[in-house]
Amino acid sequence: MQHFISVHDVTDIDALVQEGLRHKQSPFAFEHLGKHKTIGLLFFNQSLRTRLSTQRAAQNLGMNTMALNVGQDSWGLELEEGVVMDGNNAEHVKEAAAVMGKYCDILAVRAFAGLQDREKDYAETVMTQFKKYAGVPIVNLESATRHPLQSLADCITIEEYKTTARPKVVLTWAPHFKALPQAVANSFCEWMNRRDVEFVVTHPEGYELSPDYVGNAKVIYNQDEAFAGADFIYAKNWSSYQNYGQVLTRDASWMITKQKMELTNNGKFMHCLPVRRNMKVTDEVLDSEQSIVIEQAGNRVWSAQAVLKRILEGLG
Amino acid sequence: MQHFISVHDVTDIDALVQEGLRHKQSPFAFEHLGKHKTIGLLFFNQSLRTRLSTQRAAQNLGMNTMALNVGQDSWGLELEEGVVMDGNNAEHVKEAAAVMGKYCDILAVRAFAGLQDREKDYAETVMTQFKKYAGVPIVNLESATRHPLQSLADCITIEEYKTTARPKVVLTWAPHFKALPQAVANSFCEWMNRRDVEFVVTHPEGYELSPDYVGNAKVIYNQDEAFAGADFIYAKNWSSYQNYGQVLTRDASWMITKQKMELTNNGKFMHCLPVRRNMKVTDEVLDSEQSIVIEQAGNRVWSAQAVLKRILEGLG
Amino acid sequence: MQHFISVHDVTDIDALVQEGLRHKQSPFAFEHLGKHKTIGLLFFNQSLRTRLSTQRAAQNLGMNTMALNVGQDSWGLELEEGVVMDGNNAEHVKEAAAVMGKYCDILAVRAFAGLQDREKDYAETVMTQFKKYAGVPIVNLESATRHPLQSLADCITIEEYKTTARPKVVLTWAPHFKALPQAVANSFCEWMNRRDVEFVVTHPEGYELSPDYVGNAKVIYNQDEAFAGADFIYAKNWSSYQNYGQVLTRDASWMITKQKMELTNNGKFMHCLPVRRNMKVTDEVLDSEQSIVIEQAGNRVWSAQAVLKRILEGLG
Numbered sequence: 011m012q013h014f015i016s017v018h019d020v021t022d023i024d025a026l027v028q029e030g031l032r033h034k035q036s037p038f039a040f041e042h043l044g045k046h047k048t049i050g051l052l053f054f055n056q057s058l059r060t061r062l063s064t065q066r067a068a069q070n071l072g073m074n075t076m077a078l079n080v081g082q083d084s085w086g087l088e089l090e091e092g093v094v095m096d097g098n099n100a101e102h103v104k105e106a107a108a109v110m111g112k113y114c115d116i117l118a119v120r121a122f123a124g125l126q127d128r129e130k131d132y133a134e135t136v137m138t139q140f141k142k143y144a145g146v147p148i149v150n151l152e153s154a155t156r157h158p159l160q161s162l163a164d165c166i167t168i169e170e171y172k173t174t175a176r177p178k179v180v181l182t183w184a185p186h187f188k189a190l191p192q193a194v195a196n197s198f199c200e201w202m203n204r205r206d207v208e209f210v211v212t213h214p215e216g217y218e219l220s221p222d223y224v225g226n227a228k229v230i231y232n233q234d235e236a237f238a239g240a241d242f243i244y245a246k247n248w249s250s251y252q253n254y255g256q257v258l259t260r261d262a263s264w265m266i267t268k269q270k271m272e273l274t275n276n277g278k279f280m281h282c283l284p285v286r287r288n289m290k291v292t293d294e295v296l297d298s299e300q301s302i303v304i305e306q307a308g309n310r311v312w313s314a315q316a317v318l319k320r321i322l323e324g325l326g
Numbered sequence: 327m328q329h330f331i332s333v334h335d336v337t338d339i340d341a342l343v344q345e346g347l348r349h350k351q352s353p354f355a356f357e358h359l360g361k362h363k364t365i366g367l368l369f370f371n372q373s374l375r376t377r378l379s380t381q382r383a384a385q386n387l388g389m390n391t392m393a394l395n396v397g398q399d400s401w402g403l404e405l406e407e408g409v410v411m412d413g414n415n416a417e418h419v420k421e422a423a424a425v426m427g428k429y430c431d432i433l434a435v436r437a438f439a440g441l442q443d444r445e446k447d448y449a450e451t452v453m454t455q456f457k458k459y460a461g462v463p464i465v466n467l468e469s470a471t472r473h474p475l476q477s478l479a480d481c482i483t484i485e486e487y488k489t490t491a492r493p494k495v496v497l498t499w500a501p502h503f504k505a506l507p508q509a510v511a512n513s514f515c516e517w518m519n520r521r522d523v524e525f526v527v528t529h530p531e532g533y534e535l536s537p538d539y540v541g542n543a544k545v546i547y548n549q550d551e552a553f554a555g556a557d558f559i560y561a562k563n564w565s566s567y568q569n570y571g572q573v574l575t576r577d578a579s580w581m582i583t584k585q586k587m588e589l590t591n592n593g594k595f596m597h598c599l600p601v602r603r604n605m606k607v608t609d610e611v612l613d614s615e616q617s618i619v620i621e622q623a624g625n626r627v628w629s630a631q632a633v634l635k636r637i638l639e640g641l642g
Numbered sequence: 643m644q645h646f647i648s649v650h651d652v653t654d655i656d657a658l659v660q661e662g663l664r665h666k667q668s669p670f671a672f673e674h675l676g677k678h679k680t681i682g683l684l685f686f687n688q689s690l691r692t693r694l695s696t697q698r699a700a701q702n703l704g705m706n707t708m709a710l711n712v713g714q715d716s717w718g719l720e721l722e723e724g725v726v727m728d729g730n731n732a733e734h735v736k737e738a739a740a741v742m743g744k745y746c747d748i749l750a751v752r753a754f755a756g757l758q759d760r761e762k763d764y765a766e767t768v769m770t771q772f773k774k775y776a777g778v779p780i781v782n783l784e785s786a787t788r789h790p791l792q793s794l795a796d797c798i799t800i801e802e803y804k805t806t807a808r809p810k811v812v813l814t815w816a817p818h819f820k821a822l823p824q825a826v827a828n829s830f831c832e833w834m835n836r837r838d839v840e841f842v843v844t845h846p847e848g849y850e851l852s853p854d855y856v857g858n859a860k861v862i863y864n865q866d867e868a869f870a871g872a873d874f875i876y877a878k879n880w881s882s883y884q885n886y887g888q889v890l891t892r893d894a895s896w897m898i899t900k901q902k903m904e905l906t907n908n909g910k911f912m913h914c915l916p917v918r919r920n921m922k923v924t925d926e927v928l929d930s931e932q933s934i935v936i937e938q939a940g941n942r943v944w945s946a947q948a949v950l951k952r953i954l955e956g957l958g
Contacts, residue, residue, distance in 0.1 A: 058417065076694055083711065093919070109936060112939060112943070287418050296421075623737075623744060
């Protein structure tokens with residue numbers, strides 16, 4: 011493994027899930043691997059789980075860590091090629107990526123979608139530029155269209171909690187008053203499509219995700235129907251892909267409630283967090299035995315550790 | 327010891343003071359204790375001494391450290407239970423604390439008083455929520471009503487500098503143009519009330535601290551009278567507890583001057599820092615031999631190290 | 643070596659350059675030196691290269707690191723002596739420096755010129771105060787008038803890339819729309835004046851640097867003439883020293899282009915970065931084989947490591 015930008019960088023998801031579970035059992039078994047290695051964590055956006063879990067994973071592997079808030083600790087970065095740089099951004103990503111690649115053995119980057127220009131967001135400029143110019147492995151800490159460390163943690167969590175060989179997994183849209191990216195939903199679809207699960211996506215009309223990500227998932231517009239017999243309910247809000255970045259509805263009937271969860275097969279409730287209580291999901295669900303959001307978030311360490319371990323092995 | 331939120335978490339202050347002094351002599355004697363352990367430092371507010379001294383203490387004990395500015399590096403946190411989260415705060419402390427407890431072996435939290443709502447501040451919501459939900463030991467890095475790592479450092483400093491078995495220690499209010507919390511003053515009272523000292527508190531009328539903290543201290547409204555024969559003058563500003571969060575006076579006659587210090591028994595001058603020169607205390611006093619504010623701040627490392635060592639021992 | 647504030651703190655530049663090159667060959671040869679030592683990195687201003695390369699150098703030497711954004715993570719610092727502190731800055735540098743000196747074995751400080759008051763900037767108050775009060779070695783991470791870690795990296799880079807015993811090195815002003823400090827240019831002059839090079843400085847009239855820094859450099863106002871036969875072109879913008887902090891011209895004819903580079907002796911292009919593309923220098927030059935800006939930035943690690951190693955040896 012070199013870069014970890016999306017599921018396409020993974021040849022065997024099962025093996026990676028098992029790798030994560032092994033790290034969970036023995037967090038320090040590979041701490042020699044990271045000796046003398048430094049990971050740089052670059053944040054164009056806020057982060058809690060990703061920032062802390064990736065640092066912890068790196069520490070467990072014996073690495074040093076350096077975190078940088080781009081445009082705050084350092085200069086704003088210009089991403090467009092060929093421009094006259096007379097604006098706010100003092101440094102071009104060409105230089106920034108190449109230079110940081112000189113200081114770090116691995117670079118991990120978070121850069122959300124702007125939600126203004128779909129083509130631009132889906133071109134994944136930041137990840138592409140870092141891959142092109144950094145000269146070291148790049149790890150995606152959530153990009154405009156994907157959040158693969160989250161998705162791997164989700165796979166690990168489902169593996170741990172499934173009670174049947176081929177569980178029914180439902181990704182459901184949930185209401186939110188702000189426009190949020192499609193990254194987590196896209197990425198979850200990509201990974202679930204490659205897992206041995208019955209995968210269903212449910213959302214109001216107009217919230218269809220890009221077909222490139224939805225793939226073979228069964229799309230159902232009736233949330234109750236979708237929930238029937240589900241083993242896992244994965245809730246997430248996203249803004250419209252078609253009317254790009256728009257909030258089309260805040261329909262509270264899509265909020266996950268105890269009543270909805272009762273339609274499931276005693277299903278587990280999952281969410282990538284942060285979650286707005288009593289808007290996307292009720293306290294009652296989040297505070298119930300069915301919610302596994304904390305264990306899911308905890309698995310972010312083992313997800314990151316599995317990925318970093320593979321990359322470190324590749325660095326030799 | 328599990329949590330370290332206040333003096334009530336300490337069974338033997340003397341032993342903890344001696345523990346601190348031993349770390350000062352041999353900073354690295356227990357560096358094996360922190361191996362494979364990570365402390366997360368969460369800041370809802372600015373910090374210099376606390377941020378750096380606690381990190382240094384953790385490093386001396388062989389721990390890894392991760393610092394996070396809440397609401398800046400990460401999302402703003404909702405503290406109220408049962409609310410519909412449609413405001414600025416994207417994440418509830420219930421999730422945030424529990425998740426960070428998955429990534430860190432110890433969590434240390436700074437969250438100042440808002441000074442708008444006394445009942446709310448004195449309920450210590452942040453500390454209470456973190457204790458309740460994090461699942462790991464919580465260290466108070468200054469909360470709405472207390473600053474126990476400072477108070478322990480103060481005890482260590484008085485132990486080092488006292489020249490008599492039972493020194494006279496005076497906590498004096500000093501003028502400031504902004505409303506400041508009562509936390510340092512409260513905490514100092516709590517700890518001094520449990521030390522073998524003659525403890526006096528002096529302040530203008532209207533600046534009475536909560537009786538729960540003042541305890542058996544002798545309160546004198548005449549600063550000169552209070553200073554007479556003092557071995558230690560501990561200066562601090564705080565806003566009114568009764569007229570909660572109000573600045574009732576900026577009376578410059580309460581500023582600590584050389585003339586005032588001459589009323590003491592060649593007393594030492596202490597302050598938790600930061601201190602506004604020539605408003606709370608004159609340059610002349612701060613730059614004199616009597617000032618021990620730098621040594622006092624230096625002791626913050628040994629205070630934190632004593633506490634972290636005890637917690638690490640409890641983690642097994 | 644104790645402090646590293648300017649070239650005046652270095653007795654033998656050649657030896658320090660060779661030290662840097664040795665670290666580049668064997669980054670971890672001296673990792674025992676930094677054991678149990680912590681460096682504090684204080685930023686009054688933004689940073690990318692300096693922040694990351696200095697941390698990496700410290701890690702390579704086995705040190706722990708703590709970074710602090712002054713006035714953001716911590717309080718704003720008052721630098722003037724004798725004032726009544728009733729303004730925005732809550733803490734005096736006297737206390738801050740002394741206290742941080744208690745927590746760190748080495749302090750490294752970045753504080754740019756304000757460009758409002760020449761006398762004040764050139765008095766180097768921040769560095770002077772930290773040297774005076776911290777009680778530990780101070781490393782200059784770019785001050786009002788100098789950037790010596792950059793200059794040492796520049797020396798290392800020229801040493802690596804020179805193809806003749808005594809290369810011609812040209813420092814050229816380049817256009818920028820904002821007022822920038824003279825620090826990098828000043829510092830480069832100071833170091834080049836002590837190297838075995840033919841040193842030329844070129845800039846429009848009115849952009850003369852302080853004679854204290856320019857020293858024996860040959861100043862040529864015609865950029866083309868200056869470039870003739872050059873082995874190294876070092877581009878940098880700075881604002882006027884005489885009309886202090888003013889932008890006198892943005893004359894685009896001073897931008898470094900392929901045509902200008904063709905006047906050189908197949909010269910290498912250098913810049914401290916960040917660089918605004920197509921304003922100071924064209925894409926064509928930056929993306930050409932002649933540009934060594936990335937290697938130059940990479941050498942910031944070895945420059946910092948050479949300096950920190952010397953300081954650590956002095957700490958005993």
